[in-house]
Amino acid sequence: MEEDEAPCLSNLKRQLEEVEALRSIYSQEGEFQLTSAEKIALQMLQELDDISALELLTISFTISLKETQLFGRPISVAFSFPQGYPEACAAKVTVDCGGITRHWHECLNIGARSVAESMVGEEAVLQVLQKVQDLALELQEAEKCKSSKLSTMEPELQNNVLPSLKRKLMWFHHIKSIEKRKAIKDWGGELKLSGYCKPGFPGVLIFEGEDDNVSEYVKRIQKLHWQAVSVRAEEEEVGSSGRSIDDMRRFQLGIEEVGENGMSQLAGFCRDARLEHLFLSALKIAR
Known part of the structure; x- marks a missing residue:
């Protein structure tokens, strides 16, 4: 193996190990979703002694947080691992929750990506998922407080809602x-x-x-x-x-x-x- 290949293979091994750990944690039906390409690659891995044949693989998957919802709507988080992840670059993250406002979507995605970018050098998926869960709870609590305040306001003050x-x-x-x-x-x-x-x-x-x-x-x-x-x-x-x-x-x-x-x-x-x-x-x- 040439020296410049070592970091790539090292990253791939860490990525595959992280994927296997995540699959065991999110083992309920529909929680962990690999693309067909990754399913084939992981099957190949079990049959190969040398994973260098897979070094160009880009691993992508989606985790559905079945125990976490935002205003009754399910949250899913899609991940894609660049070749430099985790040693040299961050995982790519996209949070999706159908039916919520653009502002809430932005809050979830900005929070998740900031965690991913802060953890270059480390496996970040679990921390990103924890951040998404925390933000979902914070957004719901903030909205409840906002609704409670509006319901107790005098009618003339309610007119001060932002246009x-x-x-x-x-x-x-x-x-x-x-x-x-x-x-x-x-x-x-x-x-x-x-x-x-x-x-x-x-x-x-x-x-x-x-x-x-x-x-x-x-x-x-x-x-x-x-x-x-x-x-x-x-x-x-x-x-x-x-x-x-x-x-x-x-x-x-x-x-x-x-x-x-x-x-x-x-x-x-x-x-x-x-x-x-x-x-x-x-x-x-x-x-």
Whole structure:
């Protein structure tokens, strides 16, 4: 064996030993899930005296924390071991819990990855899983406290909940019908939305407003007959105490229509409103 191969094989041995330990700990059905490639590799390992044939293997697996849930939703943690793990680099970690908010997802993933990155040189999976379990408990306790405080607040104080503005961009194969164009503008006014519509080929509609009103607007538009329509991008902006939805708007109230050849004009409006990233998503361009 050449000298530069030794660290790679050393890491692989440690990875495989860690996997075997984890499989024994998370032995209930569905708790430990290997990909088919790793299952084959581990079977090969039992039959080989020399594991150098497996040195290019990337080990990936998912652990379902059946005893830990976040607001009644199961948590799973996916791991991938780079060749340098654990001696020279961190394990890659992704935490998933369906149905929770983006903020909670970010808290879980940031916490898990910080532990993984702090443990370079050591096997980290169990510590990462412990961190995820601790965070799930902390998030639930924090949400309970928040709900308890809101329920005991005076009605006028409850109005101080931070405002939230939703934005969406919808993409259409085309918008030609006069009736549909009128409905887009009329419904936008009724629901107190702000934004722009570019009719023609293709059609683009970008708008913002209160969450419930934005959802209702999308439902109404999707019920119309379109050759093709999709929500290409969306985002939520949470304001600070004392601000209103109107303070957070980037566009003037109402849905304004640009010309059928007004794609560059629409891009300019989005750029001026610091929402160019939403416009670029309509062209499937990430920046």
